[in-house]
Ligand SMILES: Nc1ncnc2c1ncn2[C@@H]1O[C@H](COP(=O)(O)O)[C@@H](OP(=O)(O)O)[C@H]1O
Ligand SMILES: [Mg+2]
């Protein structure tokens with residue numbers, strides 16, 4: 001009998017957890033659109049969706065990999081305040097219901113039944129808050145850490161736009177598994193009004209794949225092969241406060257790109273270039289002090305040239321914002337680096353403090369894009 005592919009169990013559980021969390025987020029998004037969420041200390045928003053997603057993913061990881069640490073964006077400190085009691089009650093109800101529900105029928109063939117058995121014991125309010133707080137790992141160069149961005153693009157989520165549930169496994173500082181759920185992304189980019197809900201998967205060295213929420217079948221994805229940079233299209237954040245639109249535009253001009261940028265919230269940008277909807281992702285910093293989060297960048301950096309993961313939400317950039325995305329892009333045939341062309345370093349803790357900004361592009365064009373980035377940044381300093 002042949003032995004299972006490396007990380008087969010981790011991939012399976014990560015898919016189940018991300019799917020579960022994505023379905024809850026999809027369920028609550030319509031109630032939350034237009035509201036402001038709860039404001040965190042850093043003034044960024046957090047919602048019932050973010051907390052419930054973190055609690056659920058954490059529960060499933062704890063059931064299956066109890067020794068693994070989790071670097072999650074959220075913690076329960078605000079939820080423990082008396083004025084947040086209604087929010088806390090809603091999270092406990094949603095998470096308990098979701099844990100007890102089956103996934104879509106097609107996923108019953110998956111070992112979800114086992115996942116459920118292991119995880120569906122009754123949980124008290126304190127258990128759920130403790131599960132959220134299991135995301136407190138400081139990360140680092142040794143051991144296994146799951147980087148979790150329970151909802152990346154919370155501002156997009158609150159606007160009714162794109163958002164993503166991002167989960168990546170970092171082993172000894174390397175991103176080895178990345179899974180992202182994008183509830184509002186069309187399954188087929190050629191049918192933007194068709195079925196929504198796309199899930200992306202990458203395992204280091206095994207390629208990048210997508211599936212729909214409804215069916216477990218995985219389809220291999222890859223980045224476009226570009227004959228020239230002038231024909232490329234690029235994507236960037238919707239929020240001008242997250243990425244410098246002016247510098248991004250100048251970089252595009254230097255590369256001869258004539259198409260307007262596609263503005264999209266969240267790490268769905270990594271997914272979109274990994275499957276060829278676009279070609280380049282530019283995330284030039286707006287501030288000198290911001291550090292990207294690990295949970296944001298890691299999917300892109302693996303091998304498919306397809307995904308970058310973003311990590312955290314603290315006052316520095318952390319890697320949960322990049323881990324699953326960077327691996328995805330790498331597995332799809334792209335290269336993800338910082339604005340200086342340096343590899344993203346996921347081994348330094350909760351943030352990518354050794355890096356600045358993120359640039360994802362097809363492997364063969366990446367060096368040219370970095371040259372344009374450097375020129376645009378130098379010009380900006382002279383102004
Ligand atoms: N000043 C800043 N510069 C860069 N990124 C920032 C930022 N402030 C917040 N972010 C990050 O931008 C992420 C959203 O990215 P995007 O702009 O691509 O949608 C947020 O993730 P969360 O929504 O998980 O908090 C947050 O981590
Ligand atoms: Mg988030």
Ligand SMILES: [Mg+2]
Pocket residue numbers: 149151152153295296310311312320321
């Ligand atoms: Mg994020």
Ligand SMILES: [Mg+2]
Pocket residue numbers: 044045073154312313
């Ligand atoms: Mg946040």
